[in-house]
Amino acid sequence: MGNLYRAISADGSAFAEVLDAKDIVSEIERIHKTSAVITAGLGRLTIAASLMGYMLKGDEDSITLRVDGGGPAGQLVAVADSRGNVKSCVNNPVVEIPLNAQGKLDVGGAVGTDGTLSVVKDMGLKEPYVGVIPLVSGEIAEDIASYYATSEQIPTVCSLGVLVNPDLTVKSAGGFLVQLLPFADEKCIDIIEKNVAKIRPVSAMLDEGITPEEIANMLLDGLEPNVLDTAAPVYKCDCSRERTERVLISIGKDELKSIADEGKDTAVSCHFCGKEYVFTPDEIRKLMGE
Template structure:
């Protein structure tokens, strides 16, 4: 199971959430049969989306994050609920690229450095909140940091990492998201910069055995942080036959009648690969008079 922990500074001006997402990213690789670099890219976005979703207030709130760059992966889409449970989809799950100049998986090359990062927050209002910014790096974490600063005016620091084994299984995966509230003093900002500069990469910390709580506490070291929340998080798809039926109904009479002539149809969920079969009679039964 995954784990997500949120800590807050003593003066409540800085919040840090940290996630151990190995099981989530492993499930992504299992479902989508992703190549190593795509596992790293989609895994990073899934954990970043989970951390952002974990900050939503309403029980039924959700957030959808889409990266649509000019790289060979095509679009990457992740959806999280307010507890950080997340699901993910990628347009092209198998991409093979040489390692980058640092000898690591070339996530930037796979995602692309030109395009957009889009965020849709469904918070139960008449219209969802939508924001969009240009991709600034393609490395995911930097793009999320930029989105929060530009679109939501929340100074933030995001770090994400996925280490993939030679057999394509996931060795470790995790990340953290620090967000400063408007009244955060300059001294807190200086302390966070000092902490971040002194920290190793997320994958090194997690692979070295550091817990999510320890990572979050280390990120806010010197600010007397306390633990607010500690929850289990999972890869979770909320698809259902009822949701699929509603999607089919939206096709209209003509298309439904065409589908009924082909001996029925199978509908597959892009997020979890679950298949739903509808007989000709069931399809005709969806036509609204």
């Protein structure tokens, strides 16, 4: 499970949210059998979704992040609930491209930069909130910060990182969000900027055993941070046979009849966890109402 820690400055002008997500991203690699650059890219998006989901208020609220960058990875999707529990998927889990100019995994090259980040918040209202922005870099963290600045007008610093071992297992993974609240003064802004400038990559700090609490205190150093709350989010898929039946019904009677008439069992796999649901021709006909 993940280790999520939230802190707020003593005057309530800034807050930080930090997540150690090694276990969550390890589950992504196990389920989707991703190549290193996809583990990093989908891992970053999944960490962001967990952090953003945990900021939602209602028990049934959820958030969906979707990146369409035009790169070889195809579409990346991550869905989180208000407890930070999260699931994710990608069109192409195995992409092999050269390292970038800094000698690091080229997430932007795999994701692409010619496209959009969409954020859908389902908060139990008539219509979900939808925000769509052009991708800044395809590296995910900059795109998340741009979303907050553009769509929600909230000054935000976002850092996301995944270190992958040579055997493709996850060495470390995590991220943080720092946000200024509406009444933050110039002094607070200056302190946050200096703290962020000094901070090292989040994946490197977590790999060294530095805790989310310690990272949050570094980010809010000089602002007398107080703990808000903690959580232990997990990679969690909520698929079910009933939900799969609804998906099949949605494709229409003509298509279902064609499937049933083939006389073979039909297997439907969940994109998020890989679980397979098998339907016999008779079960398909029942879905048609026959």
